[in-house]
Amino acid sequence: MATSSQTVVDIHTHMYPPQYIKILESRATIPLVRKFPQAPEPRLILLDAELADLEKAMNDPSAKPPGRPLTSHFASLDQKIHFMDTHHIDVSVISLANPWLDFVNASHAGDIAKSVNNNFSAMCAKHHGRLFFFGTLPLTAPLEVLLASISHLSDLKYCRGVILGTSGLGKGLDDPNLIPIFEALAAANLLVFLHPHYGLPNGVWGPRASEYGHVLPLALGFPMETTIAVARMYLAGVFDQVRQLRMLLAHSGGTLPFLAGRIESCIFHDDQLVREGKVGPHRRTVWDVLKEQVYLDAVIYSEVGLKAAIDASGSDRLMFGTDHPFFPPITTDEQGQWESVRLNAEAVVKAVGQGSAEAKAIMGANAIRVLRLEER
Numbered sequence: 001m002a003t004s005s006q007t008v009v010d011i012h013t014h015m016y017p018p019q020y021i022k023i024l025e026s027r028a029t030i031p032l033v034r035k036f037p038q039a040p041e042p043r044l045i046l047l048d049a050e051l052a053d054l055e056k057a058m059n060d061p062s063a064k065p066p067g068r069p070l071t072s073h074f075a076s077l078d079q080k081i082h083f084m085d086t087h088h089i090d091v092s093v094i095s096l097a098n099p100w101l102d103f104v105n106a107s108h109a110g111d112i113a114k115s116v117n118n119n120f121s122a123m124c125a126k127h128h129g130r131l132f133f134f135g136t137l138p139l140t141a142p143l144e145v146l147l148a149s150i151s152h153l154s155d156l157k158y159c160r161g162v163i164l165g166t167s168g169l170g171k172g173l174d175d176p177n178l179i180p181i182f183e184a185l186a187a188a189n190l191l192v193f194l195h196p197h198y199g200l201p202n203g204v205w206g207p208r209a210s211e212y213g214h215v216l217p218l219a220l221g222f223p224m225e226t227t228i229a230v231a232r233m234y235l236a237g238v239f240d241q242v243r244q245l246r247m248l249l250a251h252s253g254g255t256l257p258f259l260a261g262r263i264e265s266c267i268f269h270d271d272q273l274v275r276e277g278k279v280g281p282h283r284r285t286v287w288d289v290l291k292e293q294v295y296l297d298a299v300i301y302s303e304v305g306l307k308a309a310i311d312a313s314g315s316d317r318l319m320f321g322t323d324h325p326f327f328p329p330i331t332t333d334e335q336g337q338w339e340s341v342r343l344n345a346e347a348v349v350k351a352v353g354q355g356s357a358e359a360k361a362i363m364g365a366n367a368i369r370v371l372r373l374e375e376r
C-alpha cells in the first residue's frame, strides 16, 4: 500500500502484551484465556456473546472451541512488525485491545495501567519512528489515580492518546464524573480513541444466535454500542463542556454518520428538550461535533460506509486502520496478506480515487498531522 509518495499509518491496531495475557490466564470469568482439549492453541474469550459457547466447551470436550485462537499475532511485537511489513504499513499507533483494564480491581488498576503503558512505551522505543501508542486508563481506580495516570501518559514520548471503552467509570460516557478526566485528557492533548467491547444485550440476537458465529455482535453490536455512547455524550453536552476534547471513533463512528440526521430530527422534534430550552438557535448540532471534535477511523470495509464517514466528518478527519490482530484470514496463511486489510485499503481507493490527495490523507497524512507523528 505504501508508495514513495504515500506514507501509510495504521491507527487501529491492537496488542495484548504478555503481562496482560498472564492476567487473562489467571481468570475464571471472562475475559480469560484457557486451553481446551479440542483446540491446539489456547482460546481467548472476550465477549458476553461467547459465554454460551464457553459453558458448552467446559462441559463437553467435543463442543466447538469458544472465542478465538490466541495466536502470536495478539502478543508478539515481532509479529506486529511482520504484519506491518507484509502490508506496507510505515507507522502503527498500537493500543491495548478490549476490554482493557475495565475488569481490574480498583486497588491494582493504577499499578497495572502504569506497567502496561510502560510496556507499550518500550515497544515503541524498540521501533523508534515506526510505532506510537494509545495508552490505557485505570478506570476502576479513584480519580486521583486516574489523573496521575493521564499525567504519566503525557510524559511518555510515544503516547498520543488513550483508548477508551464505552462504560467509562461504570455508568457510560455521559457520566458527569468523567468531565475532569476528559478535561485532563484534552489539556494534555491526548486523543481519546473510543472503541466498543460490550455490544448489545445477548437477548437481542435471539435463540438461534449460536448458529451465526460472531457475526451479529461484531458487525452490529459493536457499531451500535459506539453510536449509543457518542449520542449520549452529545445529549449530555459533554462536547460543549469540554470543547478541546478530541475523539477518534472506531469503525467509522459505528452508525453515527448514517444516523446523525435522524438523531438531529429526534432532538428538534422532542417536546421535552424543546420545553427545557435545549434546542436553541445556537445549539451545536451532531454534524458540528462530527466536524469539529470527532475523527473517524476507516475500518468499515466498504466504500459505501466510508463515503458516509467522509460526508459526515470530512476526508481530512478519517484515518486508515486494520483492526489487527482481529479478523485474520480463515482459509489462507496468517503470515501473508489479510483480506480484512485489503478491503479497508480498497474502500479508500474506491471512495476517493487511487493516489488522490484525499487517499493520501486518509491512508496516513491525517494521522501524521493529528497525532503529531513527525515529532519523535
Ligand code: 5CU
Pocket (backbone or CB within 6 Å): 014, 046, 047, 097, 098, 214, 218, 323, 326, 327
Ligand atoms: O473479534 C473480536 O471479538 C474483536 C474484538 O474483540 N475486538 C476488536 O477490536 N475487534 C474484534
